[in-house]
Amino acid sequence: MEKEIAAKRAVMEITQEVMEELVQATGFHDAYNDLVIAENALIEWSHSTIKHEKSYRENRAAIDAMYENVNSSPEKRQELIQLSMKIR
Numbered sequence: 001m002e003k004e005i006a007a008k009r010a011v012m013e014i015t016q017e018v019m020e021e022l023v024q025a026t027g028f029h030d031a032y033n034d035l036v037i038a039e040n041a042l043i044e045w046s047h048s049t050i051k052h053e054k055s056y057r058e059n060r061a062a063i064d065a066m067y068e069n070v071n072s073s074p075e076k077r078q079e080l081i082q083l084s085m086k087i088r
Contacts (some may be wrong), residue, residue, distance in 0.1 A: 003025050039081055043070055046084035 004022055008014060034076050047067045050056045056063055070080050 015084070042084050043067070043080060046080075046087050053067055 004025075005014060005019075008018055010021070012018065050063065055058050066076075066080060071087060
């Protein structure tokens with residue numbers, strides 16, 4: 001992609017539209033969207049699954065708040081995804 005940007009830069013200004021075309025051409029945008037969909041499915045599944053655990057019933061408000069705020073920061077989202085992957 002860097003080579004393509006350099007080649008385009010030699011003949012034209014790199015605008016947002018040009019950059020968007022390059023990103024689409026690499027497939028990065030589609031891969032990112034697929035990843036977000038998979039993460040959301042994992043988060044939703046973990047929230048449904050954890051509701052059957054005793055620890056959930058004892059800490060329901062805190063756990064539900066964590067799921068409600070999953071998109072408040074990338075760090076919180078990452079932490080919840082990591083925790084979700086540990087559920088059996």
